[in-house]
Amino acid sequence: MKCEKYLELISLYLDKELDQMLIDDLEEHLSLCARCLALFHTMEKTVSLSRTYYKQRHCKVPRNVSSQIFYHLRIIYKKEKF
Ligand SMILES: [Zn+2]
Numbered sequence: 311m312k313c314e315k316y317l318e319l320i321s322l323y324l325d326k327e328l329d330q331m332l333i334d335d336l337e338e339h340l341s342l343c344a345r346c347l348a349l350f351h352t353m354e355k356t357v358s359l360s361r362t363y364y365k366q367r368h369c370k371v372p373r374n375v376s377s378q379i380f381y382h383l384r385i386i387y388k389k390e391k392f
Pocket of ligand 1: 346
């Protein structure tokens with residue numbers, strides 16, 4: 311599987327919508343690929359920050375918050391030609 315595919319898995323993982331089989335696959339890739347691991351940490355941080363943001367304002371966290379972040383990250387990912 312190519313790195314770009316894992317980007318999608320990371321997004322689903324952070325939304326807790328990833329199957330265990332794919333979690334194993336993702337975790338294995340993250341242990342081998344520094345680039346995806348760095349992206350994973352960036353996304354994890356961004357998602358957690360946006361969740362905090364919504365909570366502080368007593369707003370409901372949108373279910374697809376990480377999908378939206380993922381969408382923007384994918385644009386960056388493509389621009390930088392990883
Ligand atoms: Zn990778």
